[in-house]
Amino acid sequence: QRYLVTVGEVLAVLAASDTGPLALGSDLRLGLAGAESNVAVGVSRLGGSATWIGRVSDDALGDLILRELRAEGVTTVAARDPAPTSLLLRERRTATHSRTRYYRTHTAGARLTADDIPEDLVAGAAVLHITGITPALGEGPARAVTRAVDIAVDAGVPVSLDVNFRSLLWNEQEAGRTLLPLLRRSDLVFAGPHEARLMVPDADGPEELAKRICELGPAGAVIKLGAEGAYALLDGREHRQPAVPVTLHDSVGAGDAFAAGYLAELLAGEPPERRLRTAALLGAFAVSTTGDWEGLPRRNELDLLDHYDDI
Ligand code: CKP
Ligand code: MG
Numbered sequence: 001q002r003y004l005v006t007v008g009e010v011l012a013v014l015a016a017s018d019t020g021p022l023a024l025g026s027d028l029r030l031g032l033a034g035a036e037s038n039v040a041v042g043v044s045r046l047g048g049s050a051t052w053i054g055r056v057s058d059d060a061l062g063d064l065i066l067r068e069l070r071a072e073g074v075t076t077v078a079a080r081d082p083a084p085t086s087l088l089l090r091e092r093r094t095a096t097h098s099r100t101r102y103y104r105t106h107t108a109g110a111r112l113t114a115d116d117i118p119e120d121l122v123a124g125a126a127v128l129h130i131t132g133i134t135p136a137l138g139e140g141p142a143r144a145v146t147r148a149v150d151i152a153v154d155a156g157v158p159v160s161l162d163v164n165f166r167s168l169l170w171n172e173q174e175a176g177r178t179l180l181p182l183l184r185r186s187d188l189v190f191a192g193p194h195e196a197r198l199m200v201p202d203a204d205g206p207e208e209l210a211k212r213i214c215e216l217g218p219a220g221a222v223i224k225l226g227a228e229g230a231y232a233l234l235d236g237r238e239h240r241q242p243a244v245p246v247t248l249h250d251s252v253g254a255g256d257a258f259a260a261g262y263l264a265e266l267l268a269g270e271p272p273e274r275r276l277r278t279a280a281l282l283g284a285f286a287v288s289t290t291g292d293w294e295g296l297p298r299r300n301e302l303d304l305l306d307h308y309d310d311i
Contacts, residue, residue, distance in 0.1 A: 003049035008036025009109025042260025114147035123155035163195035206231035244284035253292030
């Protein structure tokens with residue numbers, strides 16, 4: 001069976017239920033987040049197979065992570081770790097502005113090591129998806145990602161990289177230095193314009209950014225332009241994918257949704273146009289619903305909405 005494999009960290013999200021300063025107190029809703037697991041869930045909901053590799057805490061939050069991923073049909077390869085689960089505190093400062101704070105050091109996800117990566121599993125995958133978040137968590141996770149890429153490249157498994165720069169985890173120089181070698185060995189790269197510029201600093205505009213990224217090695221580069229859609233250079237061919245117009249509700253998770261849509265169609269053997277169209281649809285679902293992954297569509301919902309111009 002063709003499956004996607006990904007390596008990352010799932011965080012517990014504590015999200016304020018009310019708008020306003022969190023300093024005044026609020027009810028908090030417990031949920032989960034994590035770019036790589038978001039992609040795995042998105043792929044699974046579209047009928048693809050996805051496996052998530054990571055470490056989870058040996059407590060209720062770790063149990064919650066495993067239950068939730070398994071409920072979504074994602075295969076989990078997760079060592080239980082005595083360290084706690086990372087937290088993401090989300091303050092809804094106004095209706096349209098949230099502020100995020102990570103509590104993400106000395107946690108289970110950050111204790112991932114290269115030994116946590118099962119060789120057979122990665123070597124047997126149809127695609128390895130990684131993001132720039134995991135290497136930012138520490139030396140262990142960075143080595144784990146490099147190990148996964150080593151295995152994939154040796155086995156001829158294509159590597160998909162979402163640059164996913166997080167300024168709360170590291171600075172642009174560190175990110176550039178660490179992610180560039182991974183990008184060179186990737187086949188497909190997803191990035192926003194700012195993220196792309198971390199990789200090719202002297203390039204500008206989606207066309208030039210994608211071209212310069214592909215000159216570094218990848219056969220495909222997808223530059224995500226938010227409400228303007230996406231520009232992709234895939235095997236030397238240009239594609240312009242308009243965004244699906246929706247009412248913006250919460251943009252977090254849009255990039256992961258986009259990658260999930262693209263990769264699910266790649267696994268299904270669909271051509272680039274279809275991959276990009278589904279990517280845009282999933283991005284639209286993500287931004288027009290609450291939560292990072294909860295609002296992602298199942299395949300039957302996607303087919304229905306596909307007949308409409310917008311959602
Ligand atoms: O790039 P995206 O907005 O799609 O990524 C969102 C995820 O993993 C979110 O779920 C969050 O927990 C994170 O990125 C992160 O670590 O920032
Ligand atoms: Mg992103």
